Amino acid sequence: MTALLAMLLAAPLEVRVLEREVPVRVHLEAARITCDGKPLGKSVDAEASVRDVKVGEARCTEVIAGDEVLVTVKDTRRTYPGRVHVSLEGGLLRLLNVVDVEAYLPSVVSAEADGGKSAALEAQAIVSRTFAVTAQRRHGKHGYELCDLAHCQVYRGKGEASPEAEAAVKKTANQVLLIGGIVLKPAFFHSSCGGHTSSAMDVFGEDGAGTAVSDVENGAPRCAGPELKWQFEVEKKDLATALSVAPTGNALESLRRDSGGRVLEVRSFGKRFTGQQFISLVGRKFGWRSVRSLKFSTSETDTTLRLEGSGTGHGAGLCQQGAKSLAERGVDARGILLRYFPESQLKPRP
């Protein structure tokens, strides 16, 4: 395990970047830029053409820029540590940032957890590092490991990271969560658990670090705050449209819940959905802030359905708001992680 872990921590990550920008043409600036191994200038425009990537007169299967690359796509300018590989995919440019784990993390910690005390940022750095080094299969069939969106972890390259996030990554360098001090599994995080987390198995059907734990202290969730409670009211017929079913029968019944109180399975207008199917169909139609978690109760009138929920996010692993509140009370990163990943240990030790 130690050798394997050292290998995982040393291996660069492959992060698909700027896919949302639908890049047809990018501007690259770097100390070294090559077209299928042949040197180009230090500042080039690469463009998708029918069969390859066009850079001036050159036709390239792959353009590689590094180390540290300024990438401009439309109005978006990002600086990426490591190398950026540009190739053609479905008429567009595919940008892959090949980056060291420790260079990738500051932007992630900054985007995912800024504003907290240093212990909360350090806990986030360790969870995000564990997530990243176990992410090999997240986009494996498309030939990379991570995307730069919330699906994996939000990543915007260098430059966007706060000094606090940089410091948290440095202080926890190479530390990951290991179950029982031995086994490496993906570690997840979410915004607020509403008083109880869920296991990754219940949430994603995937083995991960962290069991379902209570996040209540003195009778109140640690993640208490303006974000804790939410309501969502919807016309039943609109909900039926979102779920592609006929609006007859009960609008929503929860059939099964996990130990964290999250809905695992619902029946809506006579059709069964997993909790994840339900939240993703509803999110697509009414926005991702409509139903913020699967921890909700329902009430119906003749025409409307009302959901009252608590917490935001999937509920597996680290509760970020809870971590923030623990950090504010002086709990260190190790103490925070022990609450949400009680069976895990930090490795390697600092």
Ligand SMILES: [Zn+2]
């Ligand atoms: Zn992803």
Ligand SMILES: [Zn+2]
């Ligand atoms: Zn919580």
